[in-house]
Amino acid sequence: MKTWLHSWRAAIRIARRDAWRSKGRSALVLAMIALPILGVSALDLTYRSSELSPTERADRMIGAADAQFRDPGYGGAPIFQDPIGEMSTTAKDYENTSWPSGPTDVTKTFPAGSTFLSDSSGTAKLTTKHGLLVTHVRELKAADPIARGITTLLEGRYPEKNDEVVATSRFLESSGLSVGSTLSARNFDRPYRIVGSYEIPDDLNAVQVNAVPGAFLAPYAKAVEKAGLQKPDISTTYLVRKSGGFTWNMVKELNTKGVIVASRAVILDPPATSEVPLYQKENWGNFESSAGANAAQLAAVGTVVGLAMLEICLLAGPAFAVGARRSRRQLGLVGANGGARSHIRAIVLSGGLVIGVAAAVTGTVLALILTKVLQPYLEETMGQRFGAFDIRPLEILGIALLAVLTGLLAAIVPAITASRQTVLASLTGRRGVRRSSRVLPLIGLAALLIGGAIALFGSMISQQFIVVAGGSAIAELGVVAMTPALVGLFGRAGRWLPLSPRLALRDAVRNRGRTAPAVAAVLAAVAGTVAVSTYMASEETQHRAEYTAQMPHGTVAAFVMEEGGRDVPAVREAIERYVPVDVRADVARVAVGKPSCQPWDSGPGCGRFEVVVPPANECPMYATIPGGGDASEKYTPEQRLKMITDDWRCKEGRSSGMYVSDGGLLVGDAALLKVLGLDEPATVKALADGKVVSFNPVNVDKNGMYGIKQITDLAAADKASEQGRPAPGKVVALPAYQVPGDQKSYGVQALMTPATAKAAGLATAPLGTYASTDRLPDTEARQKLDGELTKLGSNVDLRVEEGFVNDNSLILLSLAIFAGLVTVGAAGIATGLAQADAEADLKTLAAVGAPPRVRRTLSGFQCGVVAAMGVLLGSAAGVLPAMGLRLNEERQQMRWHEDAVAQGWSAASEVPYVPIVIPWETLAGLLVAVPVGAALLAALVTRSRGALSRREAT
Known part of the structure; x- marks a missing residue:
């Protein structure tokens, strides 16, 4: 044992001196091995540091409160939830009946003796240095001890008065404002002064401002509603403190009152899966990855690590062979002085061991230093702060041992080759006769055949x-x-x-x-x-x-559906300014109810319209069944395939494409036909004659009429849809011209002029514009256009048809x-x-x-x-x-x-x-x-x- 130890000690000393003597080669091999170790160690440190502990997660979610109460919107119906409070559903299944909906008075469910803090949020278009910015507005008394941990104050102080707000650093960066600036909102001229900046540790990219409760959202909603616009949605949660906290049984009891509860005690000590009613419901138990999926992930990681080690060994092996070849006289002297072949192998293997250990230490130390130094940049990239700089010694040691193992594996073949040389050949520099293995190619051929068969x-x-x-x-x-x-x-x-x-x-x-x-x-x-x-x-x-091209090549389109198309004129002007426009076509949409309502709004005074499909033109698979049900279940897969390939009523025809409006119906003039390349004389004449130009034959009945149903009672329409009945509404029938042939209309299924819509008693609202171009706008023009549209503060859907672009x-x-x-x-x-x-x-x-x-x-x-x-x-x-x-x-x-x-x-x-x-x-x-x-x-x-x-x- 003593002799073995001494021989290895001498071998390591020789290898260390040889590595120091050949600094260039040693540095090359060390870098090859250390770089992957550096990357994997840094990745492990970053992942573990960003992985929040239950306590850190609770602090960022609910601050210092014992629980967060939230209304799921089921009108107080009993619910099931997951332990964290992120997923929920009603306890009862509502397959053939309407689901419960409506608000719940959450404050009435608080236990006696509780204290709470409200946390309300909504959105508003705030004035900035550049124009308008859609911003998340929050009303939380952030200075209260209950809210400690939810936000982090960076500069100034939290608001104390009704005319003060505090803004996130990302909002200040995007808006061009700073602490001390004033801001207001569109349709709401009340000024607010920014008294500080803060960040949300879990969302560093949040564009948000915070006001004291009741200072912004409620008066802003009244001002917007007074201006005739749709009232913004406001949601409220409650941070609740109670002596003793909230156990899982208490959470389930509160669920019976229709309230979601995120409890600190449950987050820190979650219940078993069998104790969570939500996971026992059908289709709710597949939230955990299966053992097979985990095994597949481990296999994938193992394969990648194995191939990476093989790559390093194949690259480093010849470098060790270079060192052994250059040191063959030294190795020959070892043999001449009584050294055995095992000693020569030990010397070459020690070279791999020395380089491997050095690479492990270098890679690990550099990973620790770089991860710590780059922590702010990593956090900014990930969009969240680390919980703590978490070092897992066993994981770091395991990664470091990979470097040692890689170095040893890379030196095995050179060690065996060097030990087989005779003393005379080593001292004289003769190479001798080298024979390649005959077994290794056969093993490789077998592996190739087996691997190919598996693949x-x-x-x-x-x-x-x-x-x-x-x-x-x-x-x-x-x-x-x-x-x-x-x-x-x-x-x-x-x-x-x-x-x-x-x-x-x-x-x-x-x-x-x-x-x-x-x-x-x-x-x-x-x-x-x-x-x-x-x-x-x-x-x-x-x-x-x-x-599939959304428009003809080089066409630019922009749509705005917010606030009744209030910003559409400004969008059209911006496109004219920054895009080389050839032909511009302005379009509008049919509006039912208040002009400020968006097509998907369901609030008071809002409605929608539907394009009436004649019963004779309805695809049998999609036919409405009284009482509800799926008509396609009556047909076999072969019959369904025949329908969607042969029956013109079931095929997605030339009218398919991008979404432009409900039913694909637009209000415009012949300029749109020219932009889309559909300006045939007969089509242009039909449009000028006051007819609806239809590109989808499904929507035109046998008498050549096009039907539009105006629905004003949305609740009754939803109830009728659940029962499989047509929605109640007023139908307007207009003469139509069906465009013949297979011309592609890029999602536009029908077009009528503003005069036709007015004559039919249909209200319209500006939607946007199409523009054909002489050439595609360059990068500079696109950036200027995007900047101009951003100043408007509206959600502008801008599209430029550039054809297929390989990313x-x-x-x-x-x-x-x-x-x-x-x-x-x-x-x-x-x-x-x-x-x-x-x-x-x-x-x-x-x-x-x-x-x-x-x-x-x-x-x-x-x-x-x-x-x-x-x-x-x-x-x-x-x-x-x-x-x-x-x-x-x-x-x-x-x-x-x-x-x-x-x-x-x-x-x-x-x-x-x-x-x-x-x-x-x-x-x-x-x-x-x-x-x-x-x-x-x-x-x-x-x-x-x-x-x-x-x-x-x-």
Whole structure:
């Protein structure tokens, strides 16, 4: 035991001195191992620090209160909730009856002796330095001890008077205001002074202002309603304190009164799943990930970590081999002085151990320092503050041990190779005869076949992508194991090459021990790049085929539905100012009830309209059944497929496209037809004659009439819909012109002029504008237009039809650059090892009169040969996983398509298109540019002259 300890101690000292002597090589290997350790450790620290403890979560959610009470809006009906209070539903199922709705007086459910603090919120358009900004307004007495922890004061103080507010730092940044500035709201001229800034630890991006309770929301709502606009919604929760807190049984008792309760005691000590009634309801128990899903995630993480370690070992292994080759005289002296082969193996392995430990320490220390230094930036990126800087020693130690293990694994093959050399060969520099293993290629071939079979099973039979990924990883490892044999096959191509590349290729084939790991490293990097590139190129082709233009190319459209289209004129003016407009077409919508109501509003005085579909034109699958029910259930999947493919009433026709208004009905003039390319003479004449121009034959009856139903009683309409009856309302029938042919109308199903709408007694409200352009607006014009629209404070739906845009081109370029860097690095390491091996040959060439450039040329071709072999093999290996994943996706999408057809969805009439596309441009760049670049780089950094050495005495 003592002898073993002393021998390893000596081996480590020798390895440490050798690593210090070869600082460049040691730094390279250390960086390769330490960088992944740095990244994983920093990720672990960031994740654990951002993961809130139950106490921290309770503080940020309910402050110092014992519970938060909230009204779910079920009119006091009993409910079930989850322990945290984020999910809830009614205790009773309301399948064939209307669901309860309405407010609940939450204050009446407070236990006796409780104290509470109200927390109200709503939205308002506040005036800023740039215009208007839609802002979340909160009324919470933030200075009260009950609210401690919900917000963090950054500057100034919390408001104390009714004309004071405090704003988040993000609001001040977006608005251009500062502490001390005044602000007001649109339709509400009352001024407020900003007395401080704060942040919400759980939402650093919140654009919010805070006032004292009752100071803003209620008077603002009255002012807006007085202006004839829709009253904004205001929601209120209550922070409640009670001696003893609220247990889970108390929470369930309060649920019977229709109140959601987020209790501090329950958050800190949640009940078992079996004690939560919500989880016992159907479709509510699948909130937890299954064991299979967790196992799949662990398998995926393990696969990625394993491949990363393999990549590092393949890159670092040749570097250790370079060190062993340069130290072979030293290792020979160890053998000459009685050292055994185990001592030589220990010395080389100690090099991996020393570098691994140094990389572990370096990576871990840098991760701690960088994560702490970058904590504010990480928090800003994540949008929330860390709970605490949480260091898990066991996790950090486990990650660090990966570095040590990687260093040892990378040094195993060089250690075995060095120990097999005789003492005489080591001292004289002779290489001896090297034979490659015959077993390893057979093992690699078996792994390739087994992995390919697993990937094929995953893509054709299984529905788990992890099976495809795992099989592909095994197959790639098999190719790596076969690399020495494959390198030998490349040697047969040397007969067709010129002298320098032929010498480089034969040298690489003759010395497979140093060539194969470098080629395998390039193979692994390129295979991953090719796999991702193939997958993304296939997805791009699929998305390009599936892309549906919303408007003719180069068209700009903007819609505003808020406040009765009050800001539409300003939007039209901004488009004229910043967009090269050719033809502009202004459009409006049919409005029922108060003009300020939006189409989806259900408040007092609001209504909606429906386009009447004649009974003869109604698709049988979507027919209304008295008493409710699904008409499609009467038909078989085959009948449904026939309907959505052959029956014109069930197909999504030319009128499909983007949403423009209810029923696709717009109010405009012939300019819209010109912008959309639908301005045929007959269509323009029909519109001028006062007819409704229809692009969907389903909406026109046999008499050529187009029906519009105005619904003013929304409650009665909803009740009729639940009972399967038509909604009550006044129907206006207008003469229509059905546009013939299959012209695409981009979501516009019908168009009428303002004069036609007025004559029919239909009220209208401004909606927006369409504009055709001479050319697409450039980036500068888009930014100016976006800034101008932001000043309005309205929710403007701006669309520019640019055609299909590929968002993955930059990613593909980054992957190619990454693969190129790894390839050049691996080939450079192999070239250094080749130079260490070929030093005697180069000196011989110099002695016989070879020009100085031969050394540089030979080094360049040695590097290029390794890169070319690795890129070629990696390109072939990388296509397999991408093909497997795409075939798996095709099966899934076909299954979804069949299910959709069985349910009668008209959108499922087209069979999914899931192509497999090889990115030839990326492959060409890898196959040509990377080897050539690696060769040129190696030639440039290699010295052309080498000193001649004296013949050693024998």
